[in-house]
Amino acid sequence: MFDVERLKAIVGDDWVVTDRGQMERYLVDETYTGLVMKAAEHVVVVKPANAEEVSRIMRLANEESFVVYPRGGGTGVCAGSIPTRDGVVLSLERLDKVLEVDKENLMVVAEAGVTLGQLLQAVESEDLLFPPHPGDEGAQLGGLVACNAGGTRAVKYGVVRNYVKGLEVVLPTGEIVSMGGKLLKNNTGLDLMHLLIDSEGILGIITKVTLRLYPKFAGPATLVVSFDERHAAIRSVPRILQSGVIPMAIEYVDRDLMEDTARYLGTTWPVTKGKSHLIVIVTGTDDDDVYDQCQKVAEICEKNGAVDTLIAESREEQAHILHIRSEESMTYKAQLAEILDVTVPPAAVGDMMDTVDKLAAEYHTRIPMVAHAGDGNFHPHLMLELKERGLSREVKKKIYARAVELGGVISGEHGIGKTRLAELDMCIDPKSMELMRGLKRLFDPNGVLSPDSAIK
Amino acid sequence: MIDVAGLKRIVGEDWVITERGQMQTYLYDETTPDQRLKPAEHVVVVKPATAQEISEIMKLANRDKTPVYPRGAGTGLVCGAMPTQDGIVISMERFDKIEEVDTENLMVVAQAGVTLAQLLKAVEDANLLFPPHPGDEGAQVGGMIAANAGGSRAVKYGVVRQYVKGLEVVLPTGEITTMGGKLLKNNTGLDLMHLMIDSEGILGIITKATMRLYPRFSGTATLVVSFEDRQKAINTVPKILQSGVIPMAIEYVDHEVILFSAENLGMKWPAEKGKAHLLLILAGVSEDDVYAQAEKMSEVCQANGAIDVLIAERQQEQADILKMRSEIYSAMKPKIAGDSDITVPPASLGKMLDALDEIAKKYNTKIATIAHAGDGNFHPYMLKELVERGVAEDVKKEIYKAAVQLGGVITGEHGVGKIRLKYLELLMDPKQEEIMRGIKKVFDPNGILNPGTAIR
Numbered sequence: 001m002f003d004v005e006r007l008k009a010i011v012g013d014d015w016v017v018t019d020r021g022q023m024e025r026y027l028v029d030e031t032y033t034g035l036v037m038k039a040a041e042h043v044v045v046v047k048p049a050n051a052e053e054v055s056r057i058m059r060l061a062n063e064e065s066f067v068v069y070p071r072g073g074g075t076g077v078c079a080g081s082i083p084t085r086d087g088v089v090l091s092l093e094r095l096d097k098v099l100e101v102d103k104e105n106l107m108v109v110a111e112a113g114v115t116l117g118q119l120l121q122a123v124e125s126e127d128l129l130f131p132p133h134p135g136d137e138g139a140q141l142g143g144l145v146a147c148n149a150g151g152t153r154a155v156k157y158g159v160v161r162n163y164v165k166g167l168e169v170v171l172p173t174g175e176i177v178s179m180g181g182k183l184l185k186n187n188t189g190l191d192l193m194h195l196l197i198d199s200e201g202i203l204g205i206i207t208k209v210t211l212r213l214y215p216k217f218a219g220p221a222t223l224v225v226s227f228d229e230r231h232a233a234i235r236s237v238p239r240i241l242q243s244g245v246i247p248m249a250i251e252y253v254d255r256d257l258m259e260d261t262a263r264y265l266g267t268t269w270p271v272t273k274g275k276s277h278l279i280v281i282v283t284g285t286d287d288d289d290v291y292d293q294c295q296k297v298a299e300i301c302e303k304n305g306a307v308d309t310l311i312a313e314s315r316e317e318q319a320h321i322l323h324i325r326s327e328e329s330m331t332y333k334a335q336l337a338e339i340l341d342v343t344v345p346p347a348a349v350g351d352m353m354d355t356v357d358k359l360a361a362e363y364h365t366r367i368p369m370v371a372h373a374g375d376g377n378f379h380p381h382l383m384l385e386l387k388e389r390g391l392s393r394e395v396k397k398k399i400y401a402r403a404v405e406l407g408g409v410i411s412g413e414h415g416i417g418k419t420r421l422a423e424l425d426m427c428i429d430p431k432s433m434e435l436m437r438g439l440k441r442l443f444d445p446n447g448v449l450s451p452d453s454a455i456k
Numbered sequence: 457m458i459d460v461a462g463l464k465r466i467v468g469e470d471w472v473i474t475e476r477g478q479m480q481t482y483l484y485d486e487t488t489p490d491q492r493l494k495p496a497e498h499v500v501v502v503k504p505a506t507a508q509e510i511s512e513i514m515k516l517a518n519r520d521k522t523p524v525y526p527r528g529a530g531t532g533l534v535c536g537a538m539p540t541q542d543g544i545v546i547s548m549e550r551f552d553k554i555e556e557v558d559t560e561n562l563m564v565v566a567q568a569g570v571t572l573a574q575l576l577k578a579v580e581d582a583n584l585l586f587p588p589h590p591g592d593e594g595a596q597v598g599g600m601i602a603a604n605a606g607g608s609r610a611v612k613y614g615v616v617r618q619y620v621k622g623l624e625v626v627l628p629t630g631e632i633t634t635m636g637g638k639l640l641k642n643n644t645g646l647d648l649m650h651l652m653i654d655s656e657g658i659l660g661i662i663t664k665a666t667m668r669l670y671p672r673f674s675g676t677a678t679l680v681v682s683f684e685d686r687q688k689a690i691n692t693v694p695k696i697l698q699s700g701v702i703p704m705a706i707e708y709v710d711h712e713v714i715l716f717s718a719e720n721l722g723m724k725w726p727a728e729k730g731k732a733h734l735l736l737i738l739a740g741v742s743e744d745d746v747y748a749q750a751e752k753m754s755e756v757c758q759a760n761g762a763i764d765v766l767i768a769e770r771q772q773e774q775a776d777i778l779k780m781r782s783e784i785y786s787a788m789k790p791k792i793a794g795d796s797d798i799t800v801p802p803a804s805l806g807k808m809l810d811a812l813d814e815i816a817k818k819y820n821t822k823i824a825t826i827a828h829a830g831d832g833n834f835h836p837y838m839l840k841e842l843v844e845r846g847v848a849e850d851v852k853k854e855i856y857k858a859a860v861q862l863g864g865v866i867t868g869e870h871g872v873g874k875i876r877l878k879y880l881e882l883l884m885d886p887k888q889e890e891i892m893r894g895i896k897k898v899f900d901p902n903g904i905l906n907p908g909t910a911i912r
Contacts, residue, residue, distance in 0.1 A: 412641030
């Protein structure tokens, strides 16, 4: 089907994997159990060392008509990087250098295969900060940008898009182009860079990124604020944001979910009052500022019905809280079919959660959820038993329909990948979809790059 | 040639201007007379009231292959809105309603013809803030987004792109689409909204926008920091940004340029010492916070060679300083042939200013400059005498080349419009230009929307 020898000629013998047994981990990602897609039978994994080699692979792909699946850390949850057709998986793992931490311009230049963990370390050792934290630190920068990753810290500092200032990209047809640079303002022509961000690997392969950095902040301090009922908690969120304090993160969790998780982890959740919690993480210019902000948040929440406020300032105590919050889905990973990623206007989160509760009751199932309450993005968890009963699609569609009714979308941070294509037309009109297909054809006339992903 | 009767049927007789004498203000924008192009001879101005009417106008225009020029307030500086071929000018002035200031979601929904002043007032009445301030308050929302306006306040809060969360757009082919919404995270499909931002009106006509708001600051202060020479002032900028305080604005001005502006206004510039000034605008959640920031800034500047720091806290005092700064362009206007809008990596500002000095010396002229020093964007003014001597074009090209050599671009905030097309080749590779042309064709197969703008 395709000429392995020619691939070897490009990257060297050692960097082409043809043995199925050696490539298992390149055929899967973190997609939830209930949605896993099967990799195609004939797959070759190649590991180019630089943009030039990526370019030659793409030229060969166009010449010999094989498809290419670019792959970062494989931390995606919607099968975006799974090779579902016979073809080549192009792993970016060897593009693993942080090229420059530029303190004067407050920018970092790194290759696409650098992991988030590596980046954070390089940046912190220069006493600077890359504010967003989309989760898994094994994620690679190319993937973070291609998926416009979000995470909990988006309330104050925004999603990854806000940090991307320059890209080097290999186009599907093989040209190496660079967009933007160490620039904070750039209005030259159409903004292809912002089109590449969140293109999920269908318009080009990102090989290098320039990201904006910030000085380290004082803090963080973490508050766990308890309420007797959900709506009082959710209603406090706009009050906090209106007050002038913009926390780094505002997370909503149900207390029983945190207690289950703590038990699963063999520890205890530090708060015993209330049914609903807001976890608020605050940063500032100095310790006094952080302290003032904590006080202000606590006051506002109390005025809005909070029954208890825990302020954690020590590193350990904060880490403990965040650990339980982030391991939440591990509690029932084995029973989980999939995690949804709907986003609604922030003030509609309470409504949306009520809808989910009602559906859970109606379908006699459990739908635990956590919410990035500050940005309206939240994650209802659908159980495997619901899928086994053949009902998960139906419930999912009802959740999506309500989200869209409230002015929301079906994916806020995970993306569409291959697992959400079927529902995409619930929030994208036919004309917009036609434009997206037109853009795809323009960039990739032979359809060789990451087919069947992100758009229909 | 232009179906005036058809247009009148769509918008009503009262909203079509065919008389040349009555349309003079619709034929030009704020481009300096020495740079501006000639409007076409046969132009009809229409003033639709709804997206539906614009949709019908676009369908009529496609039928007749008539060029259409969307027009906001005409505050552009690059002839972007000027009708240079016979065709239809669509003025957005009747789209003048603020539909909602949503204090719960911290969003404003406004029609495209709403002016910046109108927007600021509505937002302030709700005790909220729209942080960017791109300059002329007559500018309209649609234009600010289509041009991704910048301005001096971009240091802390970024350019207009950062605030845009939803758009309603009439496509060149007449379909009315909505993109995004009151959403802080949205990863569904390719991001057409971010492609539309900064598309300079060639991919669609923005009819409505949803933008993010923030709480009002409790305090602001303006610092005028004086240095004996420019290099010291410029070298201080990264030190400020590394300190943890991120001012809303960091502006660089030459002492003699700002004195000229003050004189022109009959005002007195408060700083007497030094040859170069940085203006820092600080904003914070409380007066204490602002005071602490001001102290820190003053320390950082003094450690880096500042000889005088003046802190203005009174409203009037701050407003006066800003007025003298923002009226520099008015003071210079009679003397200048044009200004440019280059952007370089922030830390290369000093090198760029040196390059300007050399160019000025070589051509035996003066190039006065103001700089948004915090973001590397600045505006060298070229004197009229350069045009008279026939070397203005050479000087401009040399400035552009120097910027590109430093990793910069030829426009940071004003855009390409119709007058910078010929310089695109200085920094765009042919493949990216080909893609931009391709995108234009996908959206506008007949090439009727704002032809001859932004891309070649």
